[in-house]
Amino acid sequence: MMTLQPVAIRRMFFAQPTEEQHFDGLLANANCTVVAAGWYPCQPEWVLPKKAQPFYTLFACVGGSADFVVGGRSYKLHRDSVLLCPPRIPRVARHDPADPLHVYVVWFHAQLYGVLDLLTVYRFPVAWQPTPDRMTQIIRAIQHIIAELAAQEPGYVLATNGQCAQLLAVLYRDAAAWARDDSGDDILAAVDVYRLAPAFQLIQRHYGERLSLDELASAVHLHPTYFSSVFRRATGLPPHRYLSRYRLERARELLLSTDLPVTQIAKITGFRDPFYLSRTFHHTVGVSPSAYRKAARNTELL
Numbered sequence: 001m002m003t004l005q006p007v008a009i010r011r012m013f014f015a016q017p018t019e020e021q022h023f024d025g026l027l028a029n030a031n032c033t034v035v036a037a038g039w040y041p042c043q044p045e046w047v048l049p050k051k052a053q054p055f056y057t058l059f060a061c062v063g064g065s066a067d068f069v070v071g072g073r074s075y076k077l078h079r080d081s082v083l084l085c086p087p088r089i090p091r092v093a094r095h096d097p098a099d100p101l102h103v104y105v106v107w108f109h110a111q112l113y114g115v116l117d118l119l120t121v122y123r124f125p126v127a128w129q130p131t132p133d134r135m136t137q138i139i140r141a142i143q144h145i146i147a148e149l150a151a152q153e154p155g156y157v158l159a160t161n162g163q164c165a166q167l168l169a170v171l172y173r174d175a176a177a178w179a180r181d182d183s184g185d186d187i188l189a190a191v192d193v194y195r196l197a198p199a200f201q202l203i204q205r206h207y208g209e210r211l212s213l214d215e216l217a218s219a220v221h222l223h224p225t226y227f228s229s230v231f232r233r234a235t236g237l238p239p240h241r242y243l244s245r246y247r248l249e250r251a252r253e254l255l256l257s258t259d260l261p262v263t264q265i266a267k268i269t270g271f272r273d274p275f276y277l278s279r280t281f282h283h284t285v286g287v288s289p290s291a292y293r294k295a296a297r298n299t300e301l302l
Contacts, residue, residue, distance in 0.1 A: 026193055027172075029200070030118050032164035033253065034157075035107040035296050037145045044097035050090055054285045054292065055107050056119065057085040058167075060138050063102030066095035068127075075127040077101070080135050082171070083127045084119065088286070104142040108164050112193065113200040115246040116235060118168070121193070125175055134174040141167040157257065192234035196220055199231070199239075207246050208270040213239055248284055251277060255293040262289050 035055050042064070065078040070091040077083045077093070085091045087109075095101040110118040130138060145163045148156045193200075198219040203211065216239055217227035231239050247269045254265045263274045271277040281289045 033109040034160040037106040042101040048093035050092035052090045059083040060104040068093040081129040130174045
């Protein structure tokens with residue numbers, strides 16, 4: 001008779017995510033939207049007038065150099081370096097006419113959960129010099145975006161936004177690790193955002209409807225008062241203002257990607273009327289929805 005030997009039963013443990021994994025795992029909830037892109041062999045008389053765009057502007061330099069002032073701080077853009085201007089921050093630049101700037105430029109939005117500023121959460125620097133391999137990848141991604149925008153074949157919006165995500169992945173690998181604040185506040189914020197994921201997802205699914213504080217707090221099993229505190233620490237906004245911002249971002253996307261009238265966009269995105277949408281949009285972005293749509297479709301951004 002064969003004797004059965006006892007089999008050792010292994011207990012399986014599922015490790016809790018580390019803080020670093022929380023920080024990196026949030027990128028699964030990121031989205032990128034390209035506004036425009038181009039290649040600019042700047043003329044000797046080129047100068048970038050002082051202005052603030054409502055989206056990020058990435059400059060990738062392949063020749064010449066330029067002196068930038070972004071938000072009152074000075075930066076040098078030179079060959080094989082990049083400069084990332086945040087939205088709504090004034091910037092101005094000029095170059096040496098004897099050594100004119102040759103630069104690729106991408107204008108884009110990058111967000112977590114459709115509203116949190118991705119590059120702010122991850123503490124991206126304004127200017128730095130990528131490794132040669134990374135710089136090659138950056139230029140290649142931008143070239144693909146430019147080609148897709150020029151051809152406008154079916155699916156080009158999906159393709160350009162996918163390339164934008166690839167571009168940000170390259171930038172993140174090259175810059176984000178060493179750009180973080182040593183205080184650890186960024187890691188804390190990432191853990192809070194991760195913890196609040198069900199509330200963010202509830203907003204994503206039902207932003208066009210009425211959402212109460214109690215409903216959002218219940219999604220993460222927290223008391224409404226404590227939920228508000230954690231939410232504000234994670235996002236910098238109280239829940240009701242975050243919801244308003246989320247609706248505004250969805251309105252902005254519809255302005256860029258459709259020809260829907262502002263009245264219909266207001267209804268879709270949960271604003272009570274188009275006038276309230278216009279007032280909120282102008283207060284946040286600095287221009288009316290119609291002016292924003294017109295400016296975003298103007299290729300003369302540089």
